[in-house]
Amino acid sequence: MKKITIIGAGTMGNGIAHTFAQKDFKVSIVDISDDNLQKAVATISKNLDRMVAKEKITSEEKIKTLKNIDTTTDFNQGVANSDLVVEAATENVELKLKIFKDLDGICKPETILATNTSSISITQIANVTNRKDKVIGMHFMNPVPIMKLVEVIRGKQTSDESTNTIMQLSKELNKIPVEVNDAPGFVANRILMPMINEAIYTLEENVSDVEGIDTVMILGMSHPMGPLHLADFIGLDVCLSILQVMHEGFNDEKYKPSPLLIKMVKNGELGIKTGQGFYDYSDGPRNKRVADQFKK
Ligand SMILES: NC(=O)c1ccc[n+]([C@@H]2O[C@H](COP(=O)([O-])OP(=O)(O)OC[C@H]3O[C@@H](n4cnc5c(N)ncnc54)[C@H](O)[C@@H]3O)[C@@H](O)[C@H]2O)c1
Structure with a gap:
């Protein structure tokens, strides 16, 4: 090679x-x-x-x-x-x-x-x-x-x-x-994406706010970063495409992308790469601030 x-x-x-x-x-x-x-x-x-x-x-x-x-x-x-x-x-x-x-x-x-x-x-x-x-x-x-x-x-x-x-x-x-x-989502995303999707549903249903959800997973589960921050990092368009492939591939409602994820992708809020996702990255990718619309 x-x-x-x-x-x-x-x-x-x-x-x-x-x-x-x-x-x-x-x-x-x-x-x-x-x-x-x-x-x-x-x-x-x-x-x-x-x-x-x-x-x-x-x-x-x-x-x-x-x-x-x-x-x-x-x-x-x-x-x-x-x-x-x-x-x-x-x-x-x-x-x-x-x-x-x-x-x-x-x-x-x-x-x-x-x-x-x-x-x-x-x-x-x-x-x-x-x-x-x-x-x-x-x-x-x-x-x-x-x-x-x-x-x-x-x-x-x-x-x-x-x-x-x-x-x-x-x-x-x-x-x-x-x-x-070979199976939809392989191993990594088969396990990761349902968690990210569930975190977005949790936000949508106002169970907690962006920082609250991420903090629970960081401090409670020892994850190095919260699922919403991770979704911003991956790209919300990429997360949506993966969920759609798994939803169709398994024909199972448990992989159905959350309406908030679909809405944000339609709005061009794709995460770090566009400067706006669940967090606001207008000060640069390493300086996230909670996006205004999700502040309580
Ligand atoms: N983002 C992640 O965290 C992540 C992690 C693992 C795997 N992936 C996978 O990696 C792939 C790329 O994801 P990404 O996040 O880098 O996407 P991205 O949107 O950041 O970049 C995609 C690039 O592909 C280019 N492109 C589109 N059509 C093309 C063509 N016909 N020929 C050449 N280039 C073309 C676009 O111009 C763009 O620069 C996807 O399959 C994604 O699922 C992404």
Whole structure:
């Protein structure tokens, strides 16, 4: 594995690119938006600065990491000669199916096609390609440079060889991979999203306010951050898409997204990435204030 292509330069794409580049892989990031590509490189640079300040890496390592990254809006150019593609575009089934069909047509036959999807079936994605044995889930956690887990998801026809390659590669990135089977939401979001959804229902029914709900879970359950803050961190649009995939996939009302979540996504209140979610981030992502509408 020498060249890695990341499709999508959003919250996850920039973190995945950062992680590979820091381990000296050559990384191309592809996005339809030049603006998002520029923001991704700026975010990576800022995050590397923070690591230098904390003496986790040297400034030479920062320069080397940035040199390993190039960006393009030209899909063909970005994926040419890639040994591995990690798709981290918007969580939308139709979009991902189209991307994988295109990737299958352009990439070398031996290229492994991985997706960072949070919930969409790996088998369904693999079925639009002629390399079902080489399609796999590589589900990084946010923020990627810090979080240790990679959920490695096998589709029905993913080969042992592809699985072993991705498990080994995850270890080379200093991550801890866990192999799981294909089911809506896999393991992480199957358990996490119902909790976040329930926290939003609890807010909607005025059982407590935003800070109250998050404080109960932080102090009472020893969670490092509350579920509403975590939802802002993930992106409320991403949470909604995952719940919709699980609601349809299991045909079970217990995964039905809460009306407040749907309303906030419609209003463009997507969390940290838009500066407004359950908390207000207009002072920056690390300085959250409780959003006015949820103050008692
Ligand atoms: N946000 C999280 O905490 C989190 C965690 C784990 C996995 N994921 C998954 O990672 C994926 C990306 O999520 P995100 O939060 O980074 O989303 P995001 O909205 O921050 O970024 C998505 C990016 O994809 C780009 N894009 C859209 N269509 C494209 C195309 N055809 N080609 C190239 N780029 C395209 C968009 O321009 C945008 O920059 C999703 O599948 C999501 O479920 C998200």
